[in-house]
Amino acid sequence: MDQAVEALDVKVWRGNAKGGSYRSYEVPAQRSQTVLDVVTWIQQNAEPTLTYRFACRVGMCGSCAMMVNGEPRWTCRTHVKKVLEGRHLEIAPLRNLPVIKDLATDMTAFFDKWTGAEGVFHPTASRADAIAPISPEDPARVLANEAIECINCAVCYSACDTVTANPDYLGPAALNRAWTLQNDERDGAHSRRLRTISGGGGCFNCHSHQSCMTYCPNELNPTASIAGLKRLSAMSFFKGGRDR
Amino acid sequence: MMVAKHRRDTLRIASLIHRVSGLALALFLPLHFYVLGLALNDAAGLDAFLKWTDYPLVKFAETVLVLLLSLHLFGGLRLLALEFLPWSPRQKAYAASAVALSFFVSVGFFLSAV
Amino acid sequence: MIGLRLYLAQRISAMLMAPLVLGHIATMIYAVQNGLSAAEILERTQGSFWWGAFYGLFVVAVSIHAAIGLRAIVCETFSLTARWLDLFTWAVGILLLLLGARAVAAVVL
Ligand code: SF4
Ligand code: SF4
Ligand code: FES
Numbered sequence: 001m002d003q004a005v006e007a008l009d010v011k012v013w014r015g016n017a018k019g020g021s022y023r024s025y026e027v028p029a030q031r032s033q034t035v036l037d038v039v040t041w042i043q044q045n046a047e048p049t050l051t052y053r054f055a056c057r058v059g060m061c062g063s064c065a066m067m068v069n070g071e072p073r074w075t076c077r078t079h080v081k082k083v084l085e086g087r088h089l090e091i092a093p094l095r096n097l098p099v100i101k102d103l104a105t106d107m108t109a110f111f112d113k114w115t116g117a118e119g120v121f122h123p124t125a126s127r128a129d130a131i132a133p134i135s136p137e138d139p140a141r142v143l144a145n146e147a148i149e150c151i152n153c154a155v156c157y158s159a160c161d162t163v164t165a166n167p168d169y170l171g172p173a174a175l176n177r178a179w180t181l182q183n184d185e186r187d188g189a190h191s192r193r194l195r196t197i198s199g200g201g202g203c204f205n206c207h208s209h210q211s212c213m214t215y216c217p218n219e220l221n222p223t224a225s226i227a228g229l230k231r232l233s234a235m236s237f238f239k240g241g242r243d244r
Numbered sequence: 245m246m247v248a249k250h251r252r253d254t255l256r257i258a259s260l261i262h263r264v265s266g267l268a269l270a271l272f273l274p275l276h277f278y279v280l281g282l283a284l285n286d287a288a289g290l291d292a293f294l295k296w297t298d299y300p301l302v303k304f305a306e307t308v309l310v311l312l313l314s315l316h317l318f319g320g321l322r323l324l325a326l327e328f329l330p331w332s333p334r335q336k337a338y339a340a341s342a343v344a345l346s347f348f349v350s351v352g353f354f355l356s357a358v
Numbered sequence: 359m360i361g362l363r364l365y366l367a368q369r370i371s372a373m374l375m376a377p378l379v380l381g382h383i384a385t386m387i388y389a390v391q392n393g394l395s396a397a398e399i400l401e402r403t404q405g406s407f408w409w410g411a412f413y414g415l416f417v418v419a420v421s422i423h424a425a426i427g428l429r430a431i432v433c434e435t436f437s438l439t440a441r442w443l444d445l446f447t448w449a450v451g452i453l454l455l456l457l458g459a460r461a462v463a464a465v466v467l
Binding site (some may be wrong): 263264267269270273274276277278280281282283287288290291294297298306310314315317320321324327328349352353356357 | 372393397418464
């Protein structure tokens with residue numbers, strides 16, 4: 001950051017489901033400072049009733065995502081100097097999700113779609129069985145590994161304009177998760193999941209704009225995962241295995 | 245109004261181009277079919293319409309149509325490749341090439357039209 | 359609201375059309391050189407099986423492709439129920455198919 005900046009001019013969205021507006025705060029600049037640090041400073045020093053969400057502060061839990069200067073970010077790992085415009089910072093609740101209060105959104109739809117896309121592991125073995133040996137070189141495992149580090153932060157979900165336009169669309173995170181499970185040979189619900197994700201709100205609504213990929217803090221590529229799902233279900237259609 | 249930042253990305257713009265060109269072509273199509281259908285009863289009717297195509301402004305409009313068609317074609321080929329071939333990280337380069345190729349083709353059309 | 363069948367219909371029609379569109383553009387560049395006239399167009403196309411097949415296939419593919427494409431736009435722009443969307447898709451597809459068939463008949467027969 002420019003050393004000349006001594007105080008940040010921070011606009012924070014305050015309000016609830018009925019509406020709200022931005023309020024400005026002057027926040028002292030630090031040499032090393034994350035956006036979450038800024039929000040925390042405001043709550044502790046200026047606005048005790050400010051509501052926001054965080055837990056781990058190290059990019060693991062996925063609870064701290066907000067819109068920062070118009071873009072979705074994981075705030076605990078976003079340095080102010082990376083996103084500052086002049087000395088301005090505008091912080092708002094994530095797009096595409098209803099607001100509960102201030103910076104906290106209601107993530108019910110996001111997680112409902114996660115389970116709606118069958119983003120749940122269905123075991124085929126019990127604890128009495130031996131642990132299945134999975135080779136890390138197995139092609140399906142390689143595909144799953146590339147997509148597996150999702151922290152459910154909903155950054156991609158709020159970057160996706162198809163979610164904005166089509167409330168039924170399952171969205172990048174849920175479909176990316178479904179893709180990892182389709183490539184998990186221990187999972188026992190492949191054909192059921194394939195049916196769910198090829199339905200009306202499923203993977204075929206994706207327009208491949210890659211906004212999800214551009215913003216995913218863990219550099220995952222939901223666009224590629226969704227393209228993989230499209231191929232899988234097209235293939236199963238031609239094999240006639242749709243109703244297996 | 246300010247365009248949201250995530251919509252200023254190359255690939256997001258590519259998807260907008262694909263949508264707008266597709267929409268425009270779909271709206272043009274009934275007119276196109278109607279005009280050709282004129283030849284059904286009288287070739288003179290079609291000819292009377294085709295006279296219009298001698299005007300420079302109409303030639304320009306035709307060039308825009310060729311541009312829209314090429315944009316939709318080459319942009320669409322990129323999307324088909326994205327969906328059906330193994331992932332390539334060079335999508336921005338491909339999207340830009342699709343636009344460049346479309347301009348090349350439509351300039352070619354314009355030059356042969358004038 | 360695009361499911362598996364609509365997706366496949368749209369992508370297959372797209373793959374069919376890619377070479378047809380290239381051919382169409384090439385023909386346009388060639389045909390426009392000396393200006394367009396009904397006589398010139400009809401001389402090329404009338405009674406030709408191959409042009410008939412070319413444009414016939416083109417019309418079928420574009421009707422499917424445009425109907426599904428417009429469906430996606432309408433779905434994402436207005437909140438229609440699934441039934442109205444289906445109705446819209448079919449209406450667009452059939453309309454384009456009829457107009458297109460008339461146009462092909464006019465220049466080929
Ligand atoms: S690529 Fe698909 S999931 Fe990603 S932003 Fe675009 S529509 Fe959404
Ligand atoms: S895919 Fe990336 S952006 Fe989306 S929820 Fe997972 S970690 Fe967050
Ligand atoms: S607070 Fe856990 S990811 Fe940011």
